[in-house]
Amino acid sequence: xxxxxxxxxxxxxxxxxxxxxxxxxxxxxxxxxxGRSDHEEKDLLTLEDFEDYIMNNVDPQxxxxxxxxxxxxxxxxxxxEEWQMSTLISDTWRQQGMDEVHMxxxxxxxxxxxxxxxxxxxxxxxxxxxxxxxxxxxxxxxSPEESNPDVPFTFNGYAAPGNVTGDVVYxxxxxxxxxxxxxxxxxxxEGKIVIARYGRIFRANIAQMAEGLGAxxxxxxxxxxxxxxxxxxxxxxxxxxxxxxxxxxxxVKLVDGDPLTPFYPATKSAFHIPMADAPIPTIPVQPxxxxxxxxxxxxxxxxxxxGEWQGGLNITYNLGPGFSRPGWKLNLDVNNNxxxxxxxxxxxxxxxxxxxxxxxxxxxxxxxxxxGGLDPNSGTAAMLELSRVLTNLVKEKGWRPRRSLVxxxxxxxxxGLVGSLEWTEQFGKQLADRAVAYLNVDMAIEGNYTLRTKSxxxxxxxxxxSARRIPNPDPEEAxxxxxxxxxxxxxxxxxxxxxxxxxxxxxxxxxDYKGFxxxxxxxxxxxxxxxxxxxxxxPQYHTLYETFALVDEIYDRxxxxxxxxxxxxxxxxxxxxxxxxxxxxxxxxxxxxxRASDNILEKYGDLISSQNITxxxxxxxxxxxxxxxxxxxxxxxxxDLDNPLAVRHVNDQxxxxxxxxxxxxxxxxxxxxxxxxxxxxxxxxxxxxxxxGLSDTLCSLQEAPDDLRPNLWVTFSQHLAAVTHVLETxxxxxxxxxx
Numbered sequence: 161x162x163x164x165x166x167x168x169x170x171x172x173x174x175x176x177x178x179x180x181x182x183x184x185x186x187x188x189x190x191x192x193x194x195g196r197s198d199h200e201e202k203d204l205l206t207l208e209d210f211e212d213y214i215m216n217n218v219d220p221q222x223x224x225x226x227x228x229x230x231x232x233x234x235x236x237x238x239x240x241e242e243w244q245m246s247t248l249i250s251d252t253w254r255q256q257g258m259d260e261v262h263m264x265x266x267x268x269x270x271x272x273x274x275x276x277x278x279x280x281x282x283x284x285x286x287x288x289x290x291x292x293x294x295x296x297x298x299x300x301x302x303s304p305e306e307s308n309p310d311v312p313f314t315f316n317g318y319a320a321p322g323n324v325t326g327d328v329v330y331x332x333x334x335x336x337x338x339x340x341x342x343x344x345x346x347x348x349x350e351g352k353i354v355i356a357r358y359g360r361i362f363r364a365n366i367a368q369m370a371e372g373l374g375a376x377x378x379x380x381x382x383x384x385x386x387x388x389x390x391x392x393x394x395x396x397x398x399x400x401x402x403x404x405x406x407x408x409x410x411x412v413k414l415v416d417g418d419p420l421t422p423f424y425p426a427t428k429s430a431f432h433i434p435m436a437d438a439p440i441p442t443i444p445v446q447p448x449x450x451x452x453x454x455x456x457x458x459x460x461x462x463x464x465x466x467g468e469w470q471g472g473l474n475i476t477y478n479l480g481p482g483f484s485r486p487g488w489k490l491n492l493d494v495n496n497n498x499x500x501x502x503x504x505x506x507x508x509x510x511x512x513x514x515x516x517x518x519x520x521x522x523x524x525x526x527x528x529x530x531x532g533g534l535d536p537n538s539g540t541a542a543m544l545e546l547s548r549v550l551t552n553l554v555k556e557k558g559w560r561p562r563r564s565l566v567x568x569x570x571x572x573x574x575x576g577l578v579g580s581l582e583w584t585e586q587f588g589k590q591l592a593d594r595a596v597a598y599l600n601v602d603m604a605i606e607g608n609y610t611l612r613t614k615s616x617x618x619x620x621x622x623x624x625x626s627a628r629r630i631p632n633p634d635p636e637e638a639x640x641x642x643x644x645x646x647x648x649x650x651x652x653x654x655x656x657x658x659x660x661x662x663x664x665x666x667x668x669x670x671x672d673y674k675g676f677x678x679x680x681x682x683x684x685x686x687x688x689x690x691x692x693x694x695x696x697x698x699p700q701y702h703t704l705y706e707t708f709a710l711v712d713e714i715y716d717r718x719x720x721x722x723x724x725x726x727x728x729x730x731x732x733x734x735x736x737x738x739x740x741x742x743x744x745x746x747x748x749x750x751x752x753x754x755r756a757s758d759n760i761l762e763k764y765g766d767l768i769s770s771q772n773i774t775x776x777x778x779x780x781x782x783x784x785x786x787x788x789x790x791x792x793x794x795x796x797x798x799x800d801l802d803n804p805l806a807v808r809h810v811n812d813q814x815x816x817x818x819x820x821x822x823x824x825x826x827x828x829x830x831x832x833x834x835x836x837x838x839x840x841x842x843x844x845x846x847x848x849x850x851x852x853g854l855s856d857t858l859c860s861l862q863e864a865p866d867d868l869r870p871n872l873w874v875t876f877s878q879h880l881a882a883v884t885h886v887l888e889t890x891x892x893x894x895x896x897x898x899x
Contacts, residue, residue, distance in 0.1 A: 207738050210559065211629055214730040217549045220719035223726065224712065226541040227533070227719075231708040234310050237527035237572030237579075238270040238501035241310075245526050246504045249569045252544055253508035256551040258567070260509040265502050266426040266582040268418040269438065270575050271411075273315035274495040279446050281379055283455065284325060286487025294452045298704035299405040302397035306704050311530060315496055316363070316380070317411035317575050318419075319445035324353065324376045325491045327482040330460060331356045332469040334366030339373060340863070341466070342479070350374035352481055353490050355456060357383040357471060358447070359696035362670065364414040371443050377492040378445040381453035382408060385472030386696040388450075400607075400691075400714050402699040404451030409529035409702045411574060415439040415832060416674055417581035422832075425586035435498070444494035456490065459483045503527075503571030505579045510550060510567075512737070513560035518811075519591070520737045521566045521598040521682075522546070522729065523580065523672050525573030529702045533711045536573065538604040539688070542726040543567060549730065561737035563596060570672050573602075574702075577674050584675030591680055592819060597736050598676040600686040604725040605715055606698035607691025608634070610652035611645055611728075614667040615685035616677060616838060617749040618818060619732075623664070623685060626731035633720035645724055652692075657755070666850070668840035678835045681819035683744070687728065689721045740807050741796060742814045746789035746894075749817070753837070753887070756850030757782045764858045771873055778880060781887035788891040813894055820890035823882055827853035828875045836883045853879045 229248070235241035246263065253261045273279055278296030285291045296313050300306035329349055332338040334356035342349070354375045356366050363380060370378045387402035388395050395403040413419060418426040419438040450473060458475045461484040465477040482488070506526070512518065524539040531537075547567050553559050571579035584591060597619060615623055627646035632638040637648045649662035656663070667677055673684035691698060700706045716722055735743060757779060761768075768775060792813070800806050822834045830853075833839040839852040857876045864872055892899075 205557065205559070207734060210553065210734055210738070211731050213553055213557070214546075214549055214734070215630070215727045217552065218545060218723050218726045218730070220723045222548070223541045223545045223722045224719045226544050227537055227711060227722075228708050230537040230540055231531045231533050232305065234308065234312065234530045235526070235528055235532070236270075236272065236312065237575050238268065238499070238503045242503065242527045242571060246506050246569070246571065249506045249526065249540070249544065250508075253506070253547060253567065256548050257555060258508040258547070258551060259511045260507075262507040264505040264507060264583060264586075266418065266505075266571070266579065267428065267430075267500065267502050268426045268572065268575075268578050268582070269420050269435075269498055270501050270503070270572060270578070271315075271318040271413075271440075271496055271498050273313040274497060275313075277495045278313040279315050279319075279444075279494045279496070280491075281446055281448055281452065281456070282491040282493070283459070283483075284489045284491050286485070290491075291488070292455050294446075294448050294455075295405065295407075298407055298449065301403060301405070301705065303705075303707040303709040305531060305707060311704060314407045314447060315409065315494070316445045316447055317409070317496075318413040318440045318498070319367075319494055319496055320440070320442050321494050321496050322377070322444040323491070323493045324444060325489050326351055326353045326376055327480060328352065328379075328456060328460060328490045329354050329375075329462075329480040330457065330465055330469070330477055331366075331370070332465065333357055333360035334369065334378075335361055336369060338469075339369055345463075345479070347462075347479060347481065348374075351376055353377040353379065353492055355379040355381070355453065357381055357386065357453075358408065359383070359386045362414075363410050363445075364412045364441075367412040367441050367443070367445050368414050371441060375443065377443055378412075379453075379456070379490075379492065380445065380447045381450050382406065382699075383453075383471040383473070384450050387699040388472065389694055396700060396705050396710070396714075400699055400710065401695070402450075402703070403705065405449045406700065406703040406705060407447040407449045407452075409447065409574075411576050412445045413440050413576045416577040416669070417585070418578055419576075421582075423585065425582045427586065440498070444492050446492060446494055459485065459488065503579055505571050505583055506569040508547065508567040510554065510561060510565040512562055512564040514562045515808075516564050517594050518563040519566045519595045520561070520563055520733055521568055521595060521676070522733060523568035523570060523598060523600050524602065525570040525579070525672060527572055527574050528706075529574055530704055531707050533700075533706045533708050534606050534698060534715070535603040535701060535706065538711060538722060539601040540569065542601055542604040542722055542729065543569070546726050546730050546733075550733075561734070562740070563737045565733060565737060568672075573672055577669075577672055580672035581675045581679075584680060588675075588680055591676070591682060595676070595680070595682045596742060596815065598673055598682050598684045599729060599732055599736075600671055600673045600684060601688060601725065601729055602671040602686055603688050604722050605689040605711070606701070608689055608715055608721050609692045610690060611649040611662070611687065611725075612653065612665065612690035613649075613662075613685060613687040614665045615687075616667055616683035616818060617664075617752040618683040618744040618746070619685050619736075620664055620748040621745040622732055622735045622743050623687070624662070626728055626735060627662075629731055630724050630728050633724040645728060667838055670840075677818075678833050678839055679822075681822040681835060683818045685732070687725065689725055740801055741799070742811050744814045744817070746793060746814075746817070750786040750789045752850070753782050753785060756837070760851060760854060760858075764855075767858060767861065773873075773877060773880070775880075778884045778887070781884050781891070785887055785891045788894050792894040816893040817890055820893050821886055823886055825882070828857055828879050836879075836886050851883060854883060 281294040283292040630645040676682040677684040
C-alpha cells in the first residue's frame, strides 16, 4: 500500500470513528432532549405542565358539537348506523394524526325487533278479546329526533320470540330474596308471566331466575318511586326524571360476548355452537312504561304485596296470580329476531417513546339502544375530545407518552360487551403481557351531582391524585370552598370506613372493562359524573328520551361537567403512561384484601367453622401479601432509576400483581370469570363482591336444602384452596424468589 493510500485509509478510519462517536453523542443528547431515555433534563416540561395543557385545551363547546353529531340517528350495534358511527370515529382519529387506526370486525349474533310486527303486551278478557294493548313505541315528547321513523319498536335484546298467555305474578325487583318471599307465601311461578320493576339488579339476572322457576314470560317496568320520585309534574321534559311512557331497552343475555363463540373470538375461522345451545333466554321478555304497567298492576288480584314492595303508582300492588276479573289473562307477544351480523371495533394508537410495547388503554363504546345522548355518546364525545388534545400535544410540543396510548371504540357493547370481549379473547396473550391498565368511560355523565368511580385497588391513588387536580365544574360547590372534583366527591360520596376520603366503588361488570379486569387481570377503572341517591339510576337510561337535548338543556348546560370528566380521564392517562415506575397502589390492595377477608369471617365464620374447615391458611396468605407489599415499596426507594433493566423489572412485577389473581379455571360454576378477588356476584352482574366465589357459595349454603349441602361444601373447600394459592402467588410475584 502506498503512503497516500495508507494516509487516506487512516484518515478515513479516523473520520469514521469521529462520525460514529458524534452519532452516539448526537443520539444520546437528542434522546435526552426529547425526553426519550431514562435521563431527564431540567428544561423538560413536567407532568404537571402536560396536565395543565390538557385542562387548558379541553374545549366544552367542542365536546358539545361532537355529541350533537353522534346523536342524530339511532345506532344499534351491528347495523349500518353503527358502521356510520365507526367510520366517523376512525376518520376523526386519522385526521387528528393518530399513529395507527384499525377497524377490527367480528361476525356475531345480535338481536333486533321485527320492523313490521311490534312487541306487545295485552290484557285479554274472558272472551279472548284485547281489553288493553301496550304501546309499540315510546311516545315522542320533546326533541325532534324522538319522532324519527327509524326508532325501533320497544324490545329487550336477545329476548326469545314467542306468544304466551297466562296469569300474572308481581315479583317486586326480581331478586333472589323476592322470589324466596313468593315461595314462602305458596305462590308458584310455573306457567306464569311475571312482572318486575327494574333497577335493583341486572335485568338478565331477573330473566334467568324467572325462567329457572318456570315462568313463561317476563314484563319489566321502571317504577316511578325509583325513577320519578318528585311526582308526575316533574318528569321529562320538565326535568330529568322518567316520564310514564318511557320503556328502557337493554339486553337480557347474561353471558358476555358473542353467544355462539364462547371463550374464543368471533373471527372468520371461529367454530359456532348451535343456536339451541346459546346462553340466551328461552322465554319472551318485554319492557314497558309505568303508564302501561299501571294497566296490569291496577287489575291484579291476589293478596296485597308486602309494604316494601309497594311502588309509586297510585294503587295497591297485589301479588296475583291472575287478575281481579275472572277469566282475564295477560298475553305477551314478542317478535324479535336473532341475526348474524358484523360489528367493528375502532382502535387508535399514539405510540410510546420509551416503552412502545406497554399500553395504557382508554375505551368507550359506539352503539346505543337509540340515540345514546348519555350512554355512550357523552363518553364517546369526551374520548374524541381527549384524543384531539393529546394528538395536538404531540404536534405542538413534540411530546410523546413514555408508554403507548391505545384508544378503543367498542362495537355492540349494549348486547353484552360483544366488541370488547371478542377483542380481549383475540388479543388476550399480548394484552396480558403488555397492558398497564384499561381506563373506561362508558358515559361521561349520567347526572351532575358528583363523581362516581369504580376501580381496581391498584389505581386508587392515581385516581384520587388526579381528581385533586381537576377544578370543580359545579359553581355552587366551588363557591362553598370545595374547589376540586375530589372535594365534592369526598363530601357527597364519602368512604364509610376511611374518613375524608371519597368512596371508590367496587368494579363489578356491566361495561367494557369486563374482559380486561375479570379475564386477563389488567387493572381497570370506570368513571363518570352521576346523580344523587334519590333514584336507583340515571332515569332516562336506554330510553327514547336520552337525546342531545336532555344533555344540553337539563344535565350539563355549558358542558362543564363533560370537561371535568375529560380532563380527569386525561390526567389519569398521563399518570399511568409517563412515570418511570408505575404508580400502582399496592398498599390500597393490601387494605382491600384485609377488609374483604375480615368481612367473610365476620359474616360466615361460624358457618365455616361448623364444618371444621380452617381459614388460617387463607388469612395467613392475606397477611403475607400485606407484609410483602411493604417490603416491595421500601425496595423501590433504593432502585436505580437510571438503570432501564431495573426499572423494567420492577414494572413487570407490578403488572403481575393483578394477573396473579387470575385462576384459569374460573369461579365455581362460572368459567367466564377468572379473577378470584374482584368478580361480580352471580346474582347481580352489575355489582361487585370481593371473593365472589367464596361468598356466593356460602350464600348458597345458607339457602340450600340438606341434600345439596355436602357438594356445596366440597365446592367451597376447593375454591378456598384455589384462592389461598392465588393470594400466595400474588405475594411471590413481588419478590425475586422462585419459591
